Amino acid sequence: MDLRDKLKEVIKERSLAMTIPEAEKLAGYVGRMPTPLEFHLFDTMWSEHCSYKSSKPVLRQLPTQASNVVVGPGEDAGIVRFCTFSGVEWDLVVAHESHNHPSQVLPVEGAATGIGGIVRDVYCMGAKVTGSLDLLRFGDPTGVSGERTRAICRGVVEGIWKYGNALGVPNLGGDTRFHEGYDDNCLVNVVALGFVRHDRIAHSFVPEEAHTEQYVLILTGKPTDDTGFGGATFASADLSDTAEKGAVQVADPFLKRVLSEANRVVLEMLFEKEIPFGFKDLGAGGIACVTSELAAHGGLGIHVDLDEVPISIPGLPPEVIACAETQERYGLAVPESVAEEILDIYNTSFELPRLFPGASASIIGRFTEDPVYKVVHRGIEVAFTPINCITEGIVYDRESKSSPVEVIEPDIRPVDPPSDLRKMLLSHDGASRSPIWSYYDSEVQGTTHFRPGEADACVTVPIKGCKAGLAVSGDGNPWFGQLEPFLAGAHAVGEAVRNVVATGAVPIAATDCLNYGNPEKPDVFWQFCRGVEGIAHACRNLGLESGREHPLPIVSGNVSFYNQSLSGGSIPPSPIVAVFGRIDDFTRATDMSLKTQGNVIVLIGPREDEFGGSLYYRSCLGHSGGKVPLFRGELEYEMARFVLDCAEAGISQSVHDISEGGLAMAAVEMALATRKDARRGVILSKGFTDPVFLYSETPGYLIEMLPEDWEGISVKPDFASVIGRVTADFSISSDIWKLNLSEVLEEYSTLLDRIIWREELSE
Amino acid sequence: MTNKPLVAVLQFPGSNCEYETASVVRESGMDAMIFRWNQLKELSDSRPDAFILPGGFSFQDRVRAGAVGAKEEIMDLVFNEALSGKPVLGICNGAQILVESGLVPGWENGRIESALAANHIHGRSGYLSRWVFLRANERALKISPWLRMIGNDPIPVPIAHAEGRFVFAEKDNNRISECMALTYCDENGIETADYPVNPNGSFMNLAGIMNREGNVLAMMPHPERAFWMWQIPPWIPGTWGDRRNSLQHDPALAGSKGPGALFFRSLADYFELISREDQ
Structure with missing residues (x-):
């Protein structure tokens, strides 16, 4: 059997996610048939979840x-x-x-x-x-x-x-x-x-002092088991069946809380004594990733002894000990000279072994000048690879094909504000x-x-x-x-x-x-x-x-x-x-609850006819629409500046942004947030039945201000205008329609509880 | 050398409110030190004047919330100090530990006569975070070092627990009324046994119980989370809501004390009284 077939067989047998060319690349790195541990380590490091192999070139566009x-x-x-x-x-x-x-x-x-x-x-x-x-x-x-x-x-x-x-x-x-x-x-x-x-x-690499002083790797926390074995690979695959439950880890907040307290004491001690160290949590790829990354990113190698790893299930194979994603563990790279003192904090002061069966801090590795990643289990070498290969990563150029969605708009847009608002407030997304x-x-x-x-x-x-x-x-x-x-x-x-x-x-x-x-x-x-x-x-x-x-x-x-x-x-x-x-x-800081009757409601952001994906279309017309609101960068910036200036001047009594359900929903939400012994509402002064005015999701804000504060703004921007007033009536209205909010409050507040938790599904 | 009273805040494995609790004690003019569960010698050497068992999930709520913490050696010391009359407060998980240790209601030394059962009331069961209103019992106001400044106004504080329903082995109303310290009520001080005024189904709307002497108080709500005015939600009704809202955008909001501060001010006041009596 040639190498390619052998690799193919291992991939199948071990349910790895790596491709055959990837396995060949790995075999090239180690110069022989990779060990099981090497297969699993690289399978994790080259998973989409860890390597960003498809996304990396695209992510470079983000301003960081x-x-x-x-x-x-x-x-x-x-x-x-x-x-x-x-x-x-x-x-x-x-x-x-x-x-x-x-x-x-x-x-x-x-x-x-x-x-x-x-x-x-x-x-x-x-x-x-x-x-x-x-x-x-x-x-x-x-x-x-x-x-x-x-x-x-x-x-x-x-x-x-x-x-x-x-x-x-x-x-x-x-x-x-x-x-x-x-x-x-x-x-x-x-x-x-x-x-x-x-x-x-703290940084997640061994410090350069490790070139001149012997550093060791302390593993602390929960004893290693087989949970989460293959987790990163699982996160990077289709959810084809539910037989992969073993790849989900088991969490323990109790142990995490105690560990966090112990870590705090350890880190404080290291900083007080000015001892450089490296610190990293164990996530995807478990011990294998944390040891190789701490070493590689610091320009060193590491020699890991799996027999020193506290485990809770006897007889685990080395690749499972090294790659399982057992929760609540950290790796700490410190000089050998302070290691005992640190172990003592975890194991004696914070009693990890007493509080959680098998939990403890142990020295499991030594950093080396030789830039190789070496793992030993029961005296046998189970991984030996140049360390840079592990963190070097892998990149794919994926094909992209423009596939815009065809825009379809509804033919008619009936408007009945009390009924529309009721529907939106009592929708899954609006409640x-x-x-x-x-x-x-x-x-x-x-x-x-x-x-x-x-x-x-x-x-x-x-x-x-x-x-x-x-x-x-x-x-x-x-x-x-x-x-x-x-x-x-x-x-x-x-x-x-x-x-x-x-x-x-x-x-x-x-x-x-x-x-x-x-x-x-x-x-x-x-x-x-x-x-x-x-x-x-x-x-x-x-x-x-x-x-x-x-x-x-x-x-x-x-x-x-x-x-x-x-x-x-x-x-x-x-x-x-x-x-x-x-x-x-x-x-x-300003909250969203309406404060005082007679205050004006200022609309920031002109309304546009763009209803794609809007709550109004979905809840009232049963239509998803097509034209999504545009993102107007300069206007967004100017609006935000204005809102911040008002906050700075202390004239915003309450503020709420306009998003799902548009201006009318925003006003209703501000009313619903009021004190039960000081209910407020809004009366709108225009746009009584215009869907664009009431429900458009063009970005914007509503600000409640004292009338004199609004008048006092010397240069009012074009995008700001008064559209209503605060009333002492718990409702939203115009002069031709009105919705009493006390009629919907209870249903609005409890809708998700009734559907999700109580399973009350009557229509 | 400071002569401020020292309050020991006990950290059990899984406690998670120890820092903010110690902080509000200091803000109330007393000293506070946090002691880890196994720092028995340090605790006994520093001779604290009072003890607080803070909120959290000690020992993962194994068996029952508070049950394992109550059996820790450090609790023997707290037990003896409590019997000697020193003030002891348990908040949330701390209350669960006090109940499980038999310190409250403490009808018979060390016997567990009450428990904090899982929240259960028509309308809502399970873990619940919510602001509630409390009222102190008249006798408790007079005798408990933790309640002397509470007054008669209903006070808003938050709860956050899954097991906060006081139940008793014997429903002896006379004895229970003797240990009543805090009850749930609405913003007008009216008690009802219905959700959400009673948020968890607690017997006789109890939010906190004490021992007969009143020096040991076990309460489910979190006063340390209502210590500052700015911690109160903007929608809180009633007089505390008025006070809070009158400070909207006022720099004084930062330093104004909220209703939860009354519990700690009560303790500071109690120590002042003692030191005056001593002189």
Whole structure:
């Protein structure tokens, strides 16, 4: 049998995702038939999930540099400067990932490990994690796969609260959308953020001091088992059957919490003693990836002894010990001289072995000048390869074929505002998200100012004593994605920026997660390319921090391909973006609840006839429309500037952005957010039955102001006008129609609870 | 050398509210130190004046929430200090530990007479994060060092738990009313047994119970999350809502204390009283 056939056989036998040419490349690197461990290691490193082999050339278009960027994409998380307080410079650390496939197969575990993985990425930069967001996309909960969709939705929410709440990281919302295109493939995107002192950033490579002093690799945390073996490969494949449950890891927030406390003490000790170190979490590819990457990125080799790895299942083969993706583990590269002291913190002070059977910190490897990756198991060499080959990566030039969607518009557009608004408020996408948020702990750590749903973005006050507030929002509209992939990308940035700006915060960084179908299909790859172009275009237009010529930087992100249905149809192109903003004085932050009767409602942003993917078309006409709102970069920038100026001047009483359902829905949502003992409403002064005025989703904002504050603005921009007033009546009305909000409040607030959790499906 | 009272905040494996709890104690004019579960000697050497068991998921809520934490050696020390009259507060998971240790209601030393069962009420079961209103029982206001400044206005605070429904082995209403400390009510102070005023189905709308002497208080809501005015949601009704909203865009919002601060101010006031009596 020749080599090619032998390689083919191994790939089949071990269910590897690598292609035969890839296996041949590997055989070339090692100069012989690769060992099982080498096969699995490279299968992971060359998976789409780890290597970005299809996406890398396209991602280069994204602006990743700006004057505030400390660490751009490349390490576990991105870092930007945040503020200086009492002489200490604080940086914001952000990471964004998907856990789509695991969540479809095992929703509770999949969603939980999604949070587990993303918070580790932020922890391992040396940061304290101070928030997480979940961007969720589910199928149609009352459609053909409704029963499964509802179960997945319940499971995902359960996984999120069980993990995040126990860990003690406040949940800062995110968004949830329902679309039948996700019936067979839900999306669970997760964002984590944290703060680190600028002089105490940890890096994920062994420091150069390791050239002159012996460094060792400490593995700490949960004992290794066989969970998640092949996880990265699984994340990069079609969801063809559910026999792959073994590839989903099992999360443990309890152990993670104790580990985080122990890590904090260890890192503090290392920084106090000024001992350089490398620190990295174990994610895809487990021990094999963490050891090889820590060494390779520091320009060294490593010798790993698998017999030193604490394991919880006896007799695991070496490739499983090395490549399983057991959760709650970290790798730490430190001088041998302090290793014992560190082991003592984990094993004695924090009693890892007593608290969790088999858990402990152990020395499992030694860094070497010789740039090879060598792994030994029971005295036998089970991997031996030049270390650079492992991290060198692999790139494909995928074919892209333009496949625009034909624009079809509805023939007639009847308008009956009370009835239309009712339909939109009681739709899956329009109803209150509070049934979901009620499971999340948004207030642990005691830093939360605006919780999910109170303002367009959550606002926290993360640094004790410092007035700087952080605002964060994540967005992405699948209905736009389905019709126009470029605009879906641009508006994902645009809406997240608007949400942050609405609170009065200036966007300082963004992250993205790009969720698409199979990139080997040219039409899908085109959707992906257009989405990235859209994101890049919007970021270049919305650099609000240091002027328009500087982009909003994308500092971290993730690509998730192969999201598709059982029949092979792709999900709607789903670029999802999170934007992070800073407000220098959080007491100036503005929520969305209407305040005082008699105040004027100012519309920012002229309305255009562009209804593609709009909630009005979907809920009231049963039509998806065609023409998606354009992204008008210069106008977006100017509008955001104006809203920020109003916030700065302290004249915005409440602010809400215009998105799904248009201006009328935005006004209703501002009324619904009011105090139950001080209800407010809105009376509109024009456009009584014009669908464009009422429901167009052209980007914009509504701002509540005192009449004299509005009059006091000397130069009013063309895009701003008064369109209504605040009333003490809990309703929305014009002089010819009215909707009493008390009639819909209860149904609006409980709709998702009734459908998803109680399964009350009567029509 | 400081002569501020020292409050020990106990960190169990899985606690997750220890830092913000210690911080609000300090903001209330007292000293706070966090002690890890196995720092028994350090804890006993520093002779704390009061103890707080913070929120979290100690020992992963194994068996029942709080059940394993209550059996840790460090709890023997807390138990004896509590019997000697030192103030002890358990918040959320800390309350679950106090109940499981038998310190509250404490009808018989160390006997477990109450439990915090899974939330269950018509309208909503399972884990719940929500703002609720509380009212302190009249007797509790008088005798508990944690409640002396609470007053008669209903106070808004958040809850965040899956197991917060007080149940009792013996439904002896007389004895139970003696240990009543805090009950759920609406923003006007009216109690009803229906969701959401009673958010979890707790017996007699109980949000917190104490021992007979009142020095040990176990409460499910999180006062440390309502310590500052800016932590209160903008939609909170009632007088606290008025106060909060009157500070919209006012720099004074940053330093204004919220309703949760009253619990810690009560303790500081109690220590002041003691030190005056000593002099």
